[in-house]
Amino acid sequence: MRVALFVTCVNDTLFPGTGRAVVTLLRRLGVDVDFPMAQTCCGQMHVNTGYRDEGARLARRTVAAFRGYDAVVMPSGSCAAMVREQYPRLTGGPQAPPGLRAAVDELTPRTYELTEFLVDVLGVTDVGAYFPHRVTYHPTCHSLRGLHLGDRPLALLRQVRGLELVPLPNAEECCGFGGTFAVKNAGVSAAMCADKVRNVLDTGAEVLCAADNSCLMHIGGTLGRQRTGVRVMHLAEILAATEAATGDGAERAASARRPGAAR
Incomplete structure (x- = not known):
């Protein structure tokens, strides 16, 4: 193939x-x-x-x-x-x-x-990943309503060794990014993101993940400005992490995505 x-x-x-x-x-x-x-x-x-x-x-x-x-x-x-x-x-x-x-x-x-x-x-849900952290998942609007991904991302996350998956309250609510919507309607966008961040914090998660970095960039910005300590990571980065890399490559990747971290 x-x-x-x-x-x-x-x-x-x-x-x-x-x-x-x-x-x-x-x-x-x-x-x-x-x-x-x-x-x-x-x-x-x-x-x-x-x-x-x-x-x-x-x-x-x-x-x-x-x-x-x-x-x-x-x-x-x-x-x-x-x-x-x-x-x-x-x-x-x-x-x-x-x-x-x-x-x-x-x-x-x-x-x-x-x-x-x-x-x-490929027909797999267990991809051999290891990520010992408390994680919550945000289903982005295009993933949820456009592609109808359903529980595919969750099925993959549930098979990650060491990962504690916690449900995100009101998960299906938009984060407020919406591309140029965040620019043209900044006040509304910020209010929507504030609601999303409040729900993320209620989970007690260390990491928020999603399948779109655009939404993670938006939510991560608010998490960083509020100094919450919650990291944002793309789902692929979690699935790529292994036990051998957790203390090295995976942790560096996670730290690089920590809100407020230098790039």
Whole structure:
């Protein structure tokens, strides 16, 4: 099986450790992963702010970059939902690039969010991870409502050795990020994030994890400003951690994501 990593521009720019964690995890499971260098942005931020033509051009670039792979894996529910839900909507109309519809129709069935690929394609929930911490999970909006990931992330977390998984109160409530929503509606966004942070603190968790770093960046900012000591980590980083690495690589990764930590 030829598998490609679509790391997403947020991860590539701000959280490269997540991409490395995905590669480490998949290689541990016997999957050889390619990284097409032509990949850029999926175009979500363009489409969401009204720049459909620019988004369509990025869609065309994306389908070309990932042509020929059996599976395209993304550590982002947001970007995976963009490809599967929004790309088909960009193929209509006179401004759509020629041939885009056929290319999109070929790509979308091969596009998987990371937990979908692990559970549905590889058929595993125990990935050999070890992470001895109290953890709570935030289901991001695109993961929950767009991709309908259900309990796939939780099934994976429950199999992590040493991990104590605690439920997050009102977990299905949005954190308030929403991309440009946080910029255009800063007051509302901050209030929504305050509610989310209060629920996180009520769990007594050491670590908040999610499948989207954009939401973790938003929530982690508030956790850091309030000096809560709660860390944020992408799900892939937890799944990539092993007993041998816990005192070294995994702990360094966790410390790097601690709110307020220097990067």
